[in-house]
Amino acid sequence: MTDLEQRTALVTGAGRGIGRTVAIRLSSHGLRVALTARSRDELEQTASACPSETLVHTADITGAGAVDSLWSEVEEAWGRVDVVVVNAGAGVSARVHTTTDEDWQRMLDLNLTAPFRCVRRALPSMLEQRWGRLVVVASVAAKVGEPYIAAYTASKHGVLGLVRSTAAEVAASGVTVNAICPGYVDTPMTDATVAGITEKTGRSPDEARQILADKQPSHRLVTSDEVAEAVWACVVNGSINGQGINVDGGAVQS
Numbered sequence: 001m002t003d004l005e006q007r008t009a010l011v012t013g014a015g016r017g018i019g020r021t022v023a024i025r026l027s028s029h030g031l032r033v034a035l036t037a038r039s040r041d042e043l044e045q046t047a048s049a050c051p052s053e054t055l056v057h058t059a060d061i062t063g064a065g066a067v068d069s070l071w072s073e074v075e076e077a078w079g080r081v082d083v084v085v086v087n088a089g090a091g092v093s094a095r096v097h098t099t100t101d102e103d104w105q106r107m108l109d110l111n112l113t114a115p116f117r118c119v120r121r122a123l124p125s126m127l128e129q130r131w132g133r134l135v136v137v138a139s140v141a142a143k144v145g146e147p148y149i150a151a152y153t154a155s156k157h158g159v160l161g162l163v164r165s166t167a168a169e170v171a172a173s174g175v176t177v178n179a180i181c182p183g184y185v186d187t188p189m190t191d192a193t194v195a196g197i198t199e200k201t202g203r204s205p206d207e208a209r210q211i212l213a214d215k216q217p218s219h220r221l222v223t224s225d226e227v228a229e230a231v232w233a234c235v236v237n238g239s240i241n242g243q244g245i246n247v248d249g250g251a252v253q254s
Contacts, residue, residue, distance in 0.1 A: 004235070005030030008078045010070070012061050012118065013088030015042030017187035018137055020049070021224035022085050022231050027052040029232075031083065034074045036061065061088050062109045067117040080129070083235055084122045086115045087137040091152040091189065093196055104151045111155035116162055119177070123170070130174035135234045136163050137227065138179040140248045160244050167242030176241040178234040183248030184212040186221040216249030 009026045013019035015037035027033045027050035034055040035043050047054040055077055059066045074081055089111050092103045115136050126132025141153045142160035160179050167177040184190050190212060197208035213220050230247050234240050246252050 007082040008032045008034065008074065008080060009083035009085065010034040010074060010081045011085045011087060012036050014046050015039045017189060018185060018224045018227050019087040020046045021228045022087060024049050025228040025232055026083065027054065032078055036070055037088065061114045067121050071121050080125045081122055082131065083133045084118055085135045085137065085231055086118045088114065089137065091149060093148045095148060096150045099151050107151040107155040111152065112158045115159050119162065119166055126175045127170065127173050132175040133235045134177040135231050136179045138181050138244065140181050140183050140246060140252050142179065142181050142244055143252050143254060163244065164242050171241055176234065176238060178240055178242065179244045180227060180230045181244045181246045182222050182227050183216045183251050184221050185227060186223055190221065216251050218249035222247055222249065
């Protein structure tokens with residue numbers, strides 16, 4: 001079966017930002033879309049913008065049993081999950097020697113362990129039907145190191161390794177596994193980074209935002225639509241596999 005309109009997608013972190021844009025994009029192509037995040041209000045807003053059928057599941061994706069519970073609900077409603085976009089994530093900023101065990105673990109739990117559990121849970125039915133698409137929204141921090149984000153960078157390097165190894169394992173099965181590696185995107189997560197820079201440096205919000213924009217050679221923030229376009233390419237093109245696709249205005253050439 002190749003008709004995407006008959007398929008089911010699941011998007012984590014779908015309440016806002018990249019996740020919301022990706023969910024709407026998938027829905028606009030006729031896929032049923034299961035949405036999950038911690039805020040039901042934000043998920044309902046995303047659902048209202050999706051033209052196709054949606055399912056809303058409120059959860060902390062890092063919780064014990066959260067991934068299994070999510071999949072069980074979607075499978076009960078729609079039978080299977082064909083496309084998974086693992087987007088939920090967060091960052092923390094600190095010098096290495098001031099990074100706490102709690103912050104380190106939080107980055108690993110959300111940015112690495114939760115994606116691993118999603119991949120593990122999704123694969124059996126995908127392999128059985130010999131078709132599936134797994135896309136992890138990582139970061140250019142999966143490719144290079146920057147100061148003050150060691151915990152975040154380590155988790156993103158790890159998830160790119162997960163993607164590459166899994167892709168190699170399932171390459172002959174009709175299932176593809178890819179990562180999207182954005183630079184700084186114009187989302188609420190970047191707004192939080194701007195606020196942190198302002199608090200720590202005394203720069204104005206506009207100055208802080210420009211600092212982040214200038215990290216891209218285009219001197220602007222990436223848009224969530226541009227990230228969603230890269231996700232969509234991984235869904236429709238079965239020859240894209242095992243890739244970490246940079247969406248960063250040319251900052252990291254690979």
